[in-house]
Amino acid sequence: MRINLINSLNHFGNKIVQIIPQVYRDDYNTINTLYKWTLIGIIIRLIFMPFAAHGDLISTYHRSYLILNGPTSVTLYTLTQIIQSLFLSVYQYFIPLNELLMYQGSTSCSTSHWLDTFVQNRTVFRTLFLFKIPYLLFDFASGITLLHILNEKSKGILAYKFWMVNPIIIFSVYIFGRYETIPIFFVLLSLYFAEREKPYLSVFMLSIAITERAYPLFFLPFYVLGMGKNFYEKIKLSFTGIFLFLLQSVIFKIYSILTNIPSENIVESHFSDYLLSMNFEIGYGQTIYIFIAMYAFLGIYFLGIQHKNFEKIWEFSLATLLVLYATSFFHPHYFSWFTPFIAIAITKYQRFLGIHFIQVFCFIFYTFYWREAMAGWLFASISPQYIVHLISPFDLINKLYPAVKVVNIFRSILTGSLIYMFFEILAHKSEGDNE
Secondary structure: HHHHHHHHHHHHHHHHHHHHHHHOOOOHHHHHHHHHHHHHHHHHHHEEEEEEOOOHHHHHHHHHHHHHHHOOHHOOHHHHHHHHHHHHHHHHHOOOOOHHHHOOOOOOOHHHHHHHHHHOOHHHHHHHHHOHHHHHHHHHHHHHHOOOOOOOOHHHHHHHHHHHHHHHHHHHHHHHOOOOOHHHHHHHHHHHHHHHHHHHHHHHHHHHHHHHHHHHHHHHHHHHHHHOOHHHHHHHHHHHHHHHHHHHHHHHHHHHHHHHOOOOOOOOOHHHHHHHHOOEEEEEEEEEEHHHHHHHHHHHHHHHHOOOOOHHHHHHHHHHHHHHHHHHOOOHHHHHHHHHHHHOOOOOHEEEHHHHHHHHHHHHHHHHHHHHHHOOOOOOOOOOOOOOOOOOOHHHHHOOHHHHHHHHHHHHHHHHHHHHHHHHHHHHOOOOOOO
16 A cells, blocks of 8 residues: 555656656756756745735735635636635635634725734734645746746746746745736746747637736737737637636626626726826827837837747737836836746846846835835734834835935836836847848
8 A cells, every 4th residue: 555655656746747848857957957946946935925925915815705605796706716715615624714804894904904813813824824825836837837938948947947036926926925926827828829829829828817917918919910810810819818808897897887886997997097107298188198108119119020929929028017117106016927028038138137136126125115014014923013013114214314215216227127128129139030
């Protein structure tokens, strides 16, 4: 019986290894390098998983808790919430969900519930660890997908190392506690199928990501124009890419009308306000929105490229996010959206890795804008009575110099680095391009 168990474990281990592309498994040193960096990535993530979280993590799981104990609002039934509710159906036997996730009123977690109830629960460390397991699974699935996208070993290893230790992903998912790895995984799957020249699977995976986060919607035109061979196919690809989002929006809107429960889509949400935040008036009541103007510029530029291949699709998707960050207000976890593209980009643009280090440094100061919520409160579970009362970096700087100016200075440097990447992408001429 013991031999059978060992054989079963070996068989299972071999199956797991087989998800790594053959080109990496054929080389002993390469596969060992992957194992080593996987272990490093796991250790880093395990350090933060039980100890750190923002109230947004509680809000997200509260919505999944409502699904588990349904019936509840149809607008809560997104892929992420359903996945989390399935995990909660198991977790309920190990942690007191009622104590942790049940509160009245809005689905958003109040500061008092976060700091006075959740982090002081006796099971808080176990809970935080368990809550982040779904994100961890999609995180490592994303890393493996990067290897499948980059079949050249040296490039794949570089991207994988970057992914395993990238501080933006680690902060957004394991410290802040956001589910960003779920939509990122589907964005990477869409790139994988685009690289394999399977356009319908590619835009369908992108459509799943769009239902979770609105930002991949801006990539869709590049996918359609880059992979559609004729006008008719472009129409079909557009419909495939937008169908799930439209269906979700219509269902949510009908439910909202019938029940008088408000729901939001991308047009009505704060996200659209962020995109329009940088603008200037030209007189007579007319306003130019910088992000919209730059996005239109990217689209027109893309139309002029004769050889619209996979490389151009991911480059212009990345360029869109660079413009978004450079011209719009964004919450800290939004910054994780471009990390899979940067992981691919550093294999082509050598300077991007060094520039990304600058971006990470500036990003640290950018988070100071949110004061305690992005500082000590994230680690309140360790010692609520002490950490909650720690002075934030923002207030500490403010004693010496106006902290808003310091934050905005580093925000400006961050924008400069993003603009550099943007122009570097546009300036690069791949072999065979005839623009």
